[in-house]
Amino acid sequence: MLDRLAERLPQIVVAPSFLLILVFVYGFIIWTGYVSFTKSKMLPVYKLDGLRQYTRLFSMDRWDVAYSNLFVFASLFIIVAIIIGCLLAVLLDQHIRAEGALRTIYLYPMAISFIVTGTAWKWMLNPSLGLEAYFQSLGWESFSFNWIVDKDMSIYVVVIAAVWQASGFVMALFLSALRSVDQEIIKAAYLDGASNTRIYMGIILPSMRPVFLSAFVILSHLAIKSFDLVVALTGGGPGYASTLPANFMYEMTFRRNQIGIGAASAMMMLATVAAIMIPYLYSELRGKKNG
Amino acid sequence: MATLTINNAGKKYGSVEVLNDISMELNDGELVVLLGSSGCGKSTLLNMIAGLESISSGDIRIDGEIVNDIHPKNRDIAMVFQSYALYPNMTVAKNISFGLEMRGVEKEKRDELVNSVAKMLQIDHLLNRKPAQLSGGQRQRVAMGRALVRRPKIFLFDEPLSNLDAKLRVEMRHEIKKLHTSLKATMVYVTHDQIEAMTLADRIAILKGGVVQQFATPAEIYSRPANMFVAGFVGSPSMNFLPVTVAQQGNEIGVHLAVQYQGKSENQFVPMRNNDKLSQLLGREVILGIRPEMITQLENAEKDLATLHCDVEVVEPTGADTLCIIKLAGKDSIARVSPIHACAPGESMGFALDISRACLFDPVTEELIS
Numbered sequence: 001m002l003d004r005l006a007e008r009l010p011q012i013v014v015a016p017s018f019l020l021i022l023v024f025v026y027g028f029i030i031w032t033g034y035v036s037f038t039k040s041k042m043l044p045v046y047k048l049d050g051l052r053q054y055t056r057l058f059s060m061d062r063w064d065v066a067y068s069n070l071f072v073f074a075s076l077f078i079i080v081a082i083i084i085g086c087l088l089a090v091l092l093d094q095h096i097r098a099e100g101a102l103r104t105i106y107l108y109p110m111a112i113s114f115i116v117t118g119t120a121w122k123w124m125l126n127p128s129l130g131l132e133a134y135f136q137s138l139g140w141e142s143f144s145f146n147w148i149v150d151k152d153m154s155i156y157v158v159v160i161a162a163v164w165q166a167s168g169f170v171m172a173l174f175l176s177a178l179r180s181v182d183q184e185i186i187k188a189a190y191l192d193g194a195s196n197t198r199i200y201m202g203i204i205l206p207s208m209r210p211v212f213l214s215a216f217v218i219l220s221h222l223a224i225k226s227f228d229l230v231v232a233l234t235g236g237g238p239g240y241a242s243t244l245p246a247n248f249m250y251e252m253t254f255r256r257n258q259i260g261i262g263a264a265s266a267m268m269m270l271a272t273v274a275a276i277m278i279p280y281l282y283s284e285l286r287g288k289k290n291g
Numbered sequence: 292m293a294t295l296t297i298n299n300a301g302k303k304y305g306s307v308e309v310l311n312d313i314s315m316e317l318n319d320g321e322l323v324v325l326l327g328s329s330g331c332g333k334s335t336l337l338n339m340i341a342g343l344e345s346i347s348s349g350d351i352r353i354d355g356e357i358v359n360d361i362h363p364k365n366r367d368i369a370m371v372f373q374s375y376a377l378y379p380n381m382t383v384a385k386n387i388s389f390g391l392e393m394r395g396v397e398k399e400k401r402d403e404l405v406n407s408v409a410k411m412l413q414i415d416h417l418l419n420r421k422p423a424q425l426s427g428g429q430r431q432r433v434a435m436g437r438a439l440v441r442r443p444k445i446f447l448f449d450e451p452l453s454n455l456d457a458k459l460r461v462e463m464r465h466e467i468k469k470l471h472t473s474l475k476a477t478m479v480y481v482t483h484d485q486i487e488a489m490t491l492a493d494r495i496a497i498l499k500g501g502v503v504q505q506f507a508t509p510a511e512i513y514s515r516p517a518n519m520f521v522a523g524f525v526g527s528p529s530m531n532f533l534p535v536t537v538a539q540q541g542n543e544i545g546v547h548l549a550v551q552y553q554g555k556s557e558n559q560f561v562p563m564r565n566n567d568k569l570s571q572l573l574g575r576e577v578i579l580g581i582r583p584e585m586i587t588q589l590e591n592a593e594k595d596l597a598t599l600h601c602d603v604e605v606v607e608p609t610g611a612d613t614l615c616i617i618k619l620a621g622k623d624s625i626a627r628v629s630p631i632h633a634c635a636p637g638e639s640m641g642f643a644l645d646i647s648r649a650c651l652f653d654p655v656t657e658e659l660i661s
Contacts, residue, residue, distance in 0.1 A: 191370050193390060193393035203380065209380075
């Protein structure tokens with residue numbers, strides 16, 4: 001009896017969380033998928049209605065803006081955060097003084113919630129309160145930085161704030177990877193006559209592919225679920241110029257009683273993520289197997 | 292190829308002195324082994340030769356030219372590392388040719404050189420693989436190929452064999468020796484393994500605490516170690532150190548050795564031959580250093596050797612020889628006898644002492660007396 005219990009113990013321990021995930025993650029994905037094919041408005045209805053919600057979704061300019069914003073935001077955010085994080089890590093890796101303190105300073109933004117980041121950056125970038133007003137008060141009258149109220153530029157403001165928040169974390173990730181690189185490899189490259197740039201670009205960074213993967217996965221999920229940053233920073237504005245699909249989905253589902261369209265937009269987000277992540281994960285993980 | 296001269300080189304980290312006044316001269320084509328236990332500064336010295344560590348005092352010359360302030364890549368040296376230090380993202384061919392590429396050698400010339408080196412090291416079938424797909428021995432070969440392909444003036448080896456298993460280590464040792472014979476290159480080889488040092492070296496420099504204890508040929512280091520540290524470090528099993536007093540019996544000078552024979556302690560007089568020096572030491576306490584193979588069975592031993600009988604405490608067969616542990620001068624000492632003559636533990640047997648090859652050390656300074 002006890003033997004069989006011991007044998008089953010791992011399954012028994014894992015079962016509750018497995019069940020919860022099964023129901024609340026995958027179950028609700030399926031539920032959302034189902035709802036997106038119905039006529040649901042304020043409350044979900046379960047009578048199938050074909051692809052009507054999707055046609056409605058794609059005809060909305062608001063969705064177009066949100067969806068293309070996602071690509072602008074996600075690609076810029078991921079690329080810039082990785083580049084800055086990487087650069088900071090390489091610079092911190094030069095055995096400089098007060099490295100511990102600097103590392104903490106750079107890592108700290110990650111400890112702040114997106115709401116705080118958004119609010120702080122909103123004040124800083126507000127033309128009549130923040131940077132623009134400050135530089136003009138110093139006498140640089142022509143200085144202008146009003147991206148936050150410019151409907152073509154407001155999404156880039158979101159990128160700036162998000163990069164500020166995440167690049168310290170990317171730095172920590174890369175720094176630990178740099179530290180685990182065999183010092184003898186660097187010595188060998190040095191003796192081979194490679195310059196410092198060449199050592200980093202040609203040898204160390206390529207050997208850190210797994211870290212790039214981790215950084216990419218973490219940053220892309222941060223990018224896709226970005227919601228609170230937009231809410232706090234621009235409120236999606238001006239107009240709806242800086243909304244992201246998550247904001248769109250929230251707006252439709254919970255504020256405009258359009259559960260069907262909300263569900264359809266959620267499914268589109270899922271499809272987008274899957275389309276990008278699955279091939280990437282597949283190639284990375286398959287590559288691992290044959291070295 | 293090149294000579295390497297180290298003049299009073301020293302290395303300090305803050306106030307900590309790691310290397311102190313190292314001087315040695317390597318002839319063209321010589322393989323010198325830096326031998327010592329970990330933390331003795333041997334790798335630091337190698338890194339200083341390579342230019343990976345700065346030189347605090349003194350100078351290092353390659354072909355007579357001071358290289359203290361010359362960038363490592365311009366010193367024309369190559370180094371093989373303990374962890375192989377292969378570039379993980381490059382193929383074997385790329386690994387080997389990287390140094391050439393950095394020096395601006397053309398593609399065709401590079402390929403040609405890589406191929407010839409790969410053939411020599413028998414890794415030509417691996418050129419398109421990544422280091423992760425290679426075994427330890429293959430990686431070691433690639434690491435050597437990377438050093439060889441540049442035809443540097445001086446090769447540096449930093450414990451290149453310590454990550455290999457015992458059998459492979461012996462094989463690679465032979466390879467390195469063959470390589471050295473065929474290339475006739477000047478090499479500096481760092482190791483903590485005294486067998487590697489003895490088998491490979493033209494000369495060995497033994498370091499301890501940042502100071503060279505002895506710099507001599509393997510034979511000289513083995514037979515005339517400069518001090519007790521060197522004597523104990525080289526040779527396996529290591530030398531027996533017996534505290535004895537120099538005495539005279541009749542007209543012979545020798546030492547008294549306390550032995551355990553049939554349960555009783557006996558004092559035996561062992562005459563020594565090189566009397567001139569010994570007569571000055573009469574009555575003084577000295578340390579008699581005698582290697583296990585100098586204490587052997589009576590049978591087949593040369594007639595004029597000193598003999599003694601004593602109880603054998605432990606018997607350790609090693610195959611070719613059997614090691615007997617006996618009590619000499621109150622110390623556990625090892626005798627190396629042939630397996631057929633070895634007795635059972637607890638019994639007693641006769642031993643022949645080849646005392647003429649033994650060393651005498653000063654018990655205070657631990658330096659060699661004679």
